Every structure is written in structure tokens, then in C-alpha cells.
Amino acid sequence: MTTSDPFEVPGVAWVRLGPGLARLRRLVLGMTVVVLLAGVVAAGNIWPEHSGGWWTLAAVVVLGFAVSWPMVGRSVAAWGYAERADDLVVTRGALWRRIDLVPYGRLQMVDVHAGPMDRVFKLARVRLYTASPSTHAHIPGLLPAEAARLRDRLTRRGEEQAAGL
Numbered sequence: 001m002t003t004s005d006p007f008e009v010p011g012v013a014w015v016r017l018g019p020g021l022a023r024l025r026r027l028v029l030g031m032t033v034v035v036l037l038a039g040v041v042a043a044g045n046i047w048p049e050h051s052g053g054w055w056t057l058a059a060v061v062v063l064g065f066a067v068s069w070p071m072v073g074r075s076v077a078a079w080g081y082a083e084r085a086d087d088l089v090v091t092r093g094a095l096w097r098r099i100d101l102v103p104y105g106r107l108q109m110v111d112v113h114a115g116p117m118d119r120v121f122k123l124a125r126v127r128l129y130t131a132s133p134s135t136h137a138h139i140p141g142l143l144p145a146e147a148a149r150l151r152d153r154l155t156r157r158g159e160e161q162a163a164g165l
Contacts, residue, residue, distance in 0.1 A: 007097050009089055014080035021141025022076040024121045029072060033065045071095075081139050086161065088128070088154060090137050100137040106130045107158035112147045126150050 037058060044054035074094040082089045090100045109129040118124060124147035128137040142150065 007091065007099050009082070009091075009099070012082040012084065012089060014082055014091070017076055017079045017139075017141040018143070019076075020121050020123050020143075021079075022073050024117055024123060024141075025072045025076065026069065028117070029065065029068055033061060036061045076141065079139070079141065083153070088137070090139060100135070102128050102130060102135065102137045103161070104154065104157040105161035106132075107154060110151050110154045110158070112144075112151050114144070114147075124148075126154075128154070 040054050040058045040061065044051055047054075071094065075092075078094045078097070079090075079092045081091070086105075087101050087103045090102070092098055107128060107130060111127050111129075112124050113127055114124040122144065123140070124142050124144045125138055125140040126142060126147050128135065130137075139147075139150070
């Protein structure tokens with residue numbers, strides 16, 4: 001069964017990300033806004049003759065924050081992945097949608113990555129590498145146990161279905 005929607009995959013039950021990634025991204029957004037506003041206040045104190053411009057810039061920063069906050073939630077909610085018989089399907093993007101189908105037989109490496117903030121929020125990212133340098137398939141915001149399970153399962157399936165690499 002085919003569909004005219006290129007982002008619809010019939011018969012796929014998507015695994016969606018939990019709320020941890022949205023919390024992390026909102027924290028980073030909030031910290032960025034605080035730093036920007038502190039810079040605007042400092043600049044306003046250094047150059048008080050341009051106070052109207054600094055107030056305008058502060059309003060733009062706050063407006064950007066107000067618009068970005070719900071977009072973070074929408075962006076994280078758009079992430080999903082599904083393990084099918086022959087490939088892994090990863091979808092993402094609230095505004096610019098993207099779907100990646102990664103055949104298990106083309107996988108060369110699967111790794112798990114967690115930066116300092118990821119570890120604070122108990123999150124990890126699974127990255128997939130194939131022979132194609134244009135492959136950007138990754139799944140952020142996973143619990144470490146799920147990331148390890150997915151890494152091991154994808155590695156095993158990749159070895160089972162190796163496509164002569």
C-alpha cells in the first residue's frame with residue numbers, strides 16, 4: 001500500500017521521545033535568554049544614550065523566547081523511530097520534516113553519545129553511521145538503558161544483514 005504523503009510510513013508504530021529532551025532544550029533556551037538579557041542590560045548601562053534601542057533589543061529577545069518555548073515541545077514531539085524488518089525509520093521536524101530509512105545491512109557503526117547536559121538529564125543519543133557520508137540519522141533524548149538496548153539491537157541486526165561491506 002502506497003501513500004501520497006512521503007512522510008507517512010504505513011504500518012509503523014512510532015516510538016516517541018520522552019519529555020527529558022524538551023526539558024533540556026528549554027533549559028538551554030532559558031539560559032541563553034538570561035545571558036542575552038544580561039548583555040543587553042550591561043550594554044544599556046555602558047551606553048545609556050541609546051536606551052531606547054536596548055529596550056527594543058530586550059523586547060525582541062523576550063519575544064523570541066516566547067515563540068521558541070512552544071516550538072521546542074513541537075520539535076521534540078515530532079521525533080520518532082521504528083524498527084522494521086529490514087531497516088530503522090527515523091522521523092523528525094515540526095517545521096522542516098525529515099524521514100530517514102536506514103537499512104540494517106548498510107550500518108557500519110552505531111554509537112551512543114551523551115554530553116555533560118545530557119548526563120545531568122539522564123539522556124543519551126544514538127548515532128548511526130553508514131557508508132554514505134550524507135547519513136545523518138540519529139535519535140536524541142533516549143534514556144541510557146534504551147540507548148544501550150537500541151545500540152546493541154541495531155548492531156546485531158546490522159551484522160546479521162550485512163550487505164557485503
